[in-house]
Amino acid sequence: MSKIAKYVLYDIVRSRFILFYTVFLLVVTFSMYSLDTDPGKSTLSLLNIILLVVPLVSVIFTTTHFFNSYEFIELLLSQPVTRRTIFLAEFFSVASALALSFLIGVAFPMLLLAYSEATLFLILSGLLLTLVFVSLAFLASVITRDKAKGIGMALLFWIYFTLIYDGLILYIVYSFSDYPIEKITLLLSSLNPVDLARIVILLKLDLSALMGYTGAFYKSFFGSNLGIIYSFLFLLVWIGAPLLIALRKFARKDI
Amino acid sequence: MITISDLNKHFGRLEVLHSIHARFEAGQSYAVVGPNGSGKTTLIKSILGMVVPDRGTIEVEGKSIINNSAYRKRIGYMPQIGRYPEQMKIGQIISMIRDLRSDETQIDEDLIREFKLDQLKDKRMHTLSGGTRQKVSASLAFLFNPPILILDEPTAGLDPVAVEILKEKIHSEKSKNKLFLITSHIMSDLDELSSHLVYLEDGKMLFNDAIDTLKKETGEIKLGKAVATIMKRNLKATYE
């Protein structure tokens, strides 16, 4: 697998997109910290970038890469290589390229300029979110047949998890506002990787709002070690589950 | 060497292969013939594991191809339209494939040499003509000296010199007790290269026998005419 990954990575690096992405993240991170004197506020502004841009770039890059690699996959399939190997090599190459960009573009300057426990959580969540959306984008690529549909579906995943899902939560909260639904909203939020990452970071960074009337309840859950472990395990499930489904689909896909 | 039993495949509602049974033996060369869309390429891709059948089994050298990739070491495949990573150079593709299969000992670079691909090794794939791509595909198919060769429209797009080089290569490999599956629309080529005919129509295998038998049966000397006869016979059968 490492041999195949080597060629995939070579191809990714050649395309230069990943370089632009890294530079973009570097510029954004540095400018956030130089614009605001309060590093806490800069970290919060970066949170929005991490929750929006990182998943978006991850899905678009992954799907485009997958469909551009179709010939490569076809070529490999006539060779004595298992589909599993090809698929995992593709996944690890794409995931590690994007993760490396994130580490260089965000983690490195953040640790340099504003090291704190919250920053560590932000970095870890950003990394996991990258992997989650790479995984989801692979799923989108595998279950569609052409590039346009693949990117469309991946974008749908993105907009669903960053926007529509929260809209649905808000609607549920509104519809059942007469009932004690804290536990249900807690559960629902934890089913969305973006919400999960956001809440975990906020509990480390911006406690004040969450300490309000219902916030105390969330805080007692997500703020505890158990809650943090739960959250990160759940994010891992969000990486693993789509990847496994995609792998199974890919194993039976007609090329 | 290859045994196919009860192979079925749908693409959506379209039945592409319908209960195919066949045996392909070593030392023989099979011409796979049929109208466009009759399922030739699907059959070949099924053998290669690129298309996953709905039902039925395929065994290569006595082993099922399900959850098996090692058997592809034994097969050289030349696709109808060779698709390659566009940014890669010819040399990179060949060395990458050799790198992936670095445990192979018998390397056959005859075609690379004869097609003079070494002189083109710094050309990127997207700059190549269809014919040059076919040369790359053919070279890769023969590269590891496999006992089974599956060639999908091998001569299409090749210039006459290249066609002769390839035919020459096929003849010399046939004599080494290898199995060939060749699809083509050029009957004269098949006549020259094949010992057996596999005739597919609408996903059904209507004929699988020695070409000599076919010629005797139809009373034709040329394969093209003989095939045309069975195609007509079939048409009649459908309309009557």
Added chain:
Amino acid sequence: MKKTWLLGLVVLHSFLSEAKTYVVNPKGQLKSIQTAISLAHDGDTVRVMAGHYREGNYIIKKSIVLLGENLPVLDAENKYEIFTIVANDVSVIGFRMINTGKASINDISAVNAIQTKRLRVANNQMENTFFGIHLANSTASLIENNTFHSDAEAEHLAGNGIHAWKCDSITIRNNTIRGHRDGIYFEFVTHSHVENNYSHHNMRYGLHFMFSHHDSYVKNTFHNNGAGVAVMYTQDVTMIGNRFEDNWGASSYGLLLKDIRDSHIEGNHFLRNTVGVYMEGSSRCRMEKNVFKDNGWAVKIQANCDENSFQRNSFLSNTFDMATNGSLVLNTVDYNYWDNYQGYDLDKDGIGDVPFHPVSLYSMVVEKMPSSIMLWRSFLVYLLDRSEKVVPSITPESLKDNHPVMKNYDYHF
């Protein structure tokens, strides 16, 4: 020997006919404070040397000075009240009072003053007392430089640190109060002054008063109390230069103003509270030059408040700057600094050219549906707030700062 000593006392008494001093010493002739008190007359002093005294309850009916040397310990053995003072002009200075009894009916205290004038309680340490100082119907008293610490585990087992009921013109300054029910509790206390006290880690409120008009609170720190500070049903309150810090929790406030009128709140710091200031039914309060920083809600103002003004305050790093439950229009918000302001100042007069709306749509949503706080800082909320800024529909359009200053104030407290 004993006789000569007593004789000496009598001689001394005849020399200083007005003020005598009785020295109580566990190693001396006079071992009992009780005895000394019974010997003393108005204007006398009882000096108590260091030691551990277990004499139950001292009832002071004379105007005397009780002066502890090197913090003598008065131990009530978890049974008694320590000082019960019913005379005027009493001073209690320099004692360490520990282990009062606890009762749910009587307010057992370290110092309990009933209908006294000019009481002075200074430099004492109260440890494990039910109530620290309890004043009823007392006027012109001074309570200073004392420390109060209680270890009670439940609210009903703890009394208040300094408790005053129906008092007038009292001064409370430089005290430290920790672990009581309320740090300072006033009910019907008027014309009084509370300065430079440190009230922290009390179970309920750091400061709690009701019906206590014309009082002033200056430079106190209220830190990490169970529910912050709550003041109610009062007019003419002056609060200047206080700090309200770290009051966290579901119903916790830096400062809760309920039915407060005609008051002046200036130069205070509200830091890291769930709610900085919560106003309910309050009118004509001037909030000026306060700093609100790192609060969940800097100001929550209920729609039943009117004619209050918020001017020249500084709002920094709060999750929500203001929240309200209705479309209130009757309060003034002007010339504040808001770090969330994104307007511009083309004419360079230091004042933003477009008004600032401190109440965001999302804060209204959270007010109605607390569970939706889960969506804080999500993309959805960002879009909601943005669209509301362009076309206000739900947030009170008239609640706005027409003169948001561009640069933060530098107050030099």
